[in-house]
Structure formats: structure tokens, C-alpha cells
Amino acid sequence: MTAELGHYALVLALSVALLQATIPLFGAWRGDPGWIGLARPAALVQCFLVVIAFGALMYAYVTSDFSVLNVATNSHSAKPMLYKISGVWGNHEGSLLLWLLILALYGAAVALFGGNLPAAFRARVLSVQAIIGVGFLLFVLFTSNPFERLLPAPLDGRGLNPLLQDPGLAFHPPFLYLGYVGFSMAFSFAVAALIEGRVDAAWARWVRPWTLLAWCFLTMGIAMGAWWAYYELGWGGWWFWDPVENASFMPWLAGTALLHSAIVVEKRDSLKNWTVLLAILTFSLSLLGTFLVRSGVLTSVHAFATDPARGIFILAFLIAVIAGSLTLYAVRAPGMKGGGLFAPVSREGGLVLNNLLLSTACATVLLGTLYPLFLDALTGEKITVGPPYFNATFGPLMVPALIAMAVGPMLRWKRGDILGAVQRLKFAVVATLLALLATLVLAFDGPWLAIPGIALGVWMIAAAVEEAAYRLRLFRVPVGESMHRLMRSPRSAWGTTFAHAGAGMVIIGIVASSAWQVEKLQVMSRGESLTVGPYEIIFEGAAPVDGPNYAAVRGVFRVSRNGSEIAVLQPESRNYQDPPMETTEAAIRTGWGGDLYAVIGDPTGDGSWSTRFYNKPMIHWIWMGCLMMVFGGLVSLSDRRHRVGAPSRDRALVKTVKTAASMVGK
């Protein structure tokens, strides 16, 4: 019964979404307050209905109702509760329902918290949001119904892929979707603004918090995915440039560019066309990711079970949404004049450079991801594009972006002075040179690229810190005044500091863990010992252990450093029964210096086991850096100007006029 209720709620949600997609839009066009007023309640009701549908599916999973086909194919009664719940979105149909749920939640959030938006504009935003909702509801109802019954019901389900039975992965998809779908807000705001033909500072101030929120979630989601790959797949890698990883990374790159260009629109009323285009493209890339994962056009380890009918549907929807919005863009964009002028060397100029490099980097990732498809379609040749391509193209594009990222916040608006900015970063320059020297001396025998790599990371962190110190006028004015400045300085500036320093940490983590990694693969028998980096490892043997839904072999390794024991590592090799699959559970010891990573493989038959060890210096800096970036995003999100509410259009207009007047005056 619950399943039918869920199905019914989805059908109702579709009809509400159809109303929400049309009536407020016409109402805003005709200026009819009644029709405009429909948008808010419709968004709330639609959200309520989708929550019911999602709840119904979750109920079926939690109670192991195997008469529901989706539950029977993806769950199992012996599965721990956490994975019964995460199993809801561990499959195609359920994950689409999660997508819908998040879309509806964002819509409801605008309805509830969008009080500072003009009513007609909000109605348009909610209508565009509902158009996306209609597409996905149709998709779920016609091609991917999660509530389909299976009669007679089997005694037990087929189980969830054991690789997905992991706490890290349980929450990876929700975060990822909160990010992907969050960009739909930027999209809806952009399309609504295009319909109105007006993009101004107030628009940028409305759109930025939503984009920032989505960006924080997406950053978190990608980091969780990478972390999961790192400890679960057993090879110590965390990023493989797999098409589906790229599919999540492209919206991140475009979204990062969007965050920065929206600042220019907000502060200087410039770069409007570009920002609107980025908002459309960022969400388009999210949709492209959905298509790539579910259509099977690319070979990937992440792909869901694929079905051509689904592929056609998503593609048709994708093209309709993107082409529709871009046609609107082509019509409206020439009419939108940029406001503030600026010199090439200025804060705006720095943000433009950031946007150019990020979007070019995004384009290279797109090209590399789709290239096998292009080639196959044109010549029938099958190839895969792997890390060498991405390292050779993406890396060189990001390096100048990262170097410039440290200087950008030090430049003044309108007209800046690079030499002056670098002078104000003198401590960061000194720190970078010291880091360069230190790595040169300490790691002379390592790969030479690691030396500038570490220096780059240090430069980013040191410059972020020094910029904050400069803002507080630390050590140049009495401490009391610095404290006063600390209280007063805008949180968005602190967000920048944390996010930029976090990016520097990620760079240091990537460089150090890949350049100075030690890898040992061997067969070990009981009592045998081995040296991995600074560690001495003794194999104490392996014994079988039983888990709730798997049987495992657990190896015991004593780890000592300089003669004293510091840890006992117990990696497992697990054999799941439903479905049958073998997974590795690496044992990882995280210390200040980095991770020691142990994997136990198959027995050789004569009492020995194949084992793998990795020493990964500073790899945890990657995860900490990502968390720091997310923290920076959240700090920026709590900025006063988002909490207090956006300025009214009039005030923003006055500011624009004033700026324009001052420009003319010069």
C-alpha cells in the first residue's frame, strides 16, 4: 500500500509541477498577482508530495518490502540498517527520486526564504524550477518507476553492491546531488532574469548564496567520493579521471567560476552576460553528468544499469532545457549592457582571469571526457582518454590560476597594481622561497616537479594568511584596533581566506602524496617483516572473521617506528554473499606525517599472503583542505549581506548609478 501511495504522490506532484511551471510564468507576464501568488503554495505542495514519495520508498527499504521490485533488486534483509537506508539512492530509480526530492526542497526553500525577492521574479524562478521538476517527474514516472511491484515477492532481495556498503559512500550521493541540483537554482535565477531582460547587482546578490550553498555541497560530495575511492578500492588512489568523476568535476569548475564572476556583477555591475551564461552552463553540466551516468554512452566504473529508452529521454530533456535557455540567452544577451569599466590589472581583471582559466580547464575536461565518444561516432575507433591527457592539459591551466588566486584578493577594484600587491605579500613570497629551498634540500632525490608544487601550495596558504593579516592591519596598528577590525570585517572576506588556504592545502596534499609515495607489493608469510618508508612492519598472520553479511580474512600487522610499536593494522579481505563479491578493506593509520595504508590480498596456498603497503605522506591534507574550502564557503554564506537580505533594487540601482557617474567623472 505504501508503494502505491508513493506512486500516487508522484503523479500528484507532476500535476502540481505542471501548474507551477505555467501559471505563475503567465501571471508574471500579465502582471496578475493572483496567478503570481500561486507559485509559493505550489512549490510547497510539490515538495510535500515528493517528500511523501521518497518517504514511501524509504519505508519499503527499511521494512525490506521485497514485493517492490526496486527493493528486491537492491536490498537484502541481512543488510545493516544504514545500508538499507542508503540503498534507497544506491540505484538508478531511487537516486532519481533523491534528485527530485532535492530539487523540490530547493524550490520550497525559495518559496519560504525568498521573501526578499520581488514577487514576479520569484514566481518566474519557481516556474523555471518547476519546468525542470516536470521533466524529471515524467522521467521517473515513465521510464524509472521506483514503486513497481514484483509479484510474487521473493523471499529475499539481491542485495546492494558491497562496494557501496560503506559509510563514506552512504552520504556521498546526497551531498553530490545537493550540489548538482543546487546549481538548478542558479539556472532558474538566470533564466528568470533573462525572461525579465534584467541582470543587476541585486540579481547577483540573490543568486550568490544559492550557488555558494550548492558549491559547498558539491565540494563535500566530491571529496567524500575521492576519500571513499581511497580507502575502499584498495589501491591508494583517490582520483582516476573516470568519465563519471569528470562529470561531477565539470560543474564544480564551472560553479567555482560562477561564484567568482557573480562577485563582479554584484560589486561592479559588470560581466553580466558571462555570469548568466555560466549559470546556465553550470547546471547544464550537472544535467550532462546525469546523462553520462545513466545512458551508457561512455565506459565508466560508476555507470548505473543502462537502458536506451532512458538515454533518449534524458537527452531529449537535456537538449530542450539547455537549448531553450541558450536560445533565450542569444536573444536577450546583446541587450544587456555591462556597467562598470575596469583596467586589466584590477580585482575584476583577476576574477576575469580566474574565469578564463577555470572555464578553459573545464572545457579541456569536457573534451577529454567526450573525446572517445566523438572518435567512436566519427571513425568507429575505440579509445579511452586517461590521466596522461588530463595531467598534461588540466595541470598547466590550473597552475597560473592558482598562482594568481593568491594575488587577486590583494588587488583593488577598478585599477590595481600587481607590483604593489606582491609587495604587500612579501612574507608570503619569503615563505614560498623558504619552502622551495627546504623541499630542494630535503627531497632532492624526489621528482623535481614536487619542488615547485609544494612551493605553490605554500604560496597559496601564506598569501591567504597574509591577506587576512593585511585586512586586519595586524602588527601595524594596536592589537585592539586589529581586534576591532576582526569583528567588523565582512565574513565573505574570511570565506575567501579559508577557501583559498584550503585549496593550497589540497595542492600540498596532492603533490606530497604522489611525489613521495612509497609502494610495496609482495608475498609475506607469518613472522616476516618489511620496511615501508620510515616504518617497520611485521606480519602476525591472518585469520577468518565473520561480519553481518560477509565472511572476511583479517590480517594483523604490527607497525613500529624507530624500534617502538606505534600501531597494529588489521586490513580485511571480505567476501560478500549477496551479491557475491570480494572487497578489500584497507587498514589506514593516519599520523601527523601522512597515512600508512595496508591491504591484504589473496593467500598463495602455502600459508603466505599477498600484501600491499603504501606510505602516503601528507595525503590527509587533501581531505582537510577540502573541508577547509567547504568551511570557507559556509563562512561566506553567513555573511551579513545574505542574512540581512539583499538590498532593494532601488538601492542597488543608486549604487550602480553612482559608480557609473564616478567612472564618467574620471
Added chain:
Amino acid sequence: MNEPGLEQRSSRNWLGLLPLAVVLIIGGFLFAGLSLQPKEIPSVLIGKAVPEFDLPALPNRPKGLKTGDLKGQISLVNVFASWCVSCRAEHPLFMKLSTHGVVPVHGLNYKDEGPAAIGWLRRYGDPYDRVGHDLKGRVGIDWGVYGVPETFLVDAEGRIVCKHIGPVMARDLEEKLLPAIHALRQGDTAQC
């Protein structure tokens, strides 16, 4: 407004259409991609004679595998290793093929330690007629092996008829390999 201003305006209009054009082109490719099969990688060896090789047997197991062994009757050559997890998934199917005597199955034991391979065959069963021990993987290179398991169908003249990448599942056997074997027995040309 004078002439150049107008020109600039119209060129900006065209610029506005650029993103749309790019998206439509990519969309066209994605549509074409829906009917392509990216996972099926053709082998250059199809229709060619099997490479020249002569591999020793596994320790304590008679019969190695060499080029000459693959002439005279239709056979399957299964590339396997004890370290390969997916090999375990397809193994019961080969056991069935061999107990029913459908077609001789030869093994190409790829980059594996002899005792480990023998232990593995003892544990999961030994469906193979002949097994060549390719310790260094040199012969595997000649066969174009890039992932284990892979399975080749070889006709009575010792030519490779088709190649299956990844574990052979019941469906692959029923829809691909068995029809091809049947066609070969009828004297038809087979492909899969």
C-alpha cells in the same frame, strides 16, 4: 548610431548563438553515442591465425599449450589467473562446458605463480583440457590480452573467430559463443 556600431551589434548577436551551436553539436554526438557500444572493443586478431607460441604445463599438471594444439578442432581458450576475481564468476560455466563435453576448453594461465594456479584449480575445479603457463605474460601480449578474464573462440584451422572480454556469463554463452560454435560446426562462417 553610425555604421560600425551596427556592425558590432550584429556580430555580438552571432556571438550569443555560439553556446547554443556548441551544445547542439555535442547533443548530436551524444545522440549518436546512444547507439554505439563503447564496451565492445574489436580485436585486430579476429579472423587471423593464433599467434605462434609454446607454453609449458603448470607444475604437476600434464599438457601444456602450443599453437599446434589449437588446430584440428574448434576450441575455447580462456585466459585466467588465480588472482583474478571475475574469473571465479565465470568458472562454474566452464566447468559445465567441460563436464558436458560441449567444446574443449584450454586455459592460458596469465601472470600467475604455478602453485597458486594449481591451488586455485584444486579449489574451484579444473575444466581445462590443456593449460599453458604464461608466467611472464609474454604470450598474453601476442594474444592481445589486456585484462583477465578473456576468452577466445578458435576454429578448427586455428584461426581466432571471436574474443570475449570480461567474465563469460550464461547470456554471453547462449547468445554469442554457442551460436558461433554451432555455425562453425555447420561449416558456416561465424562471427560474434
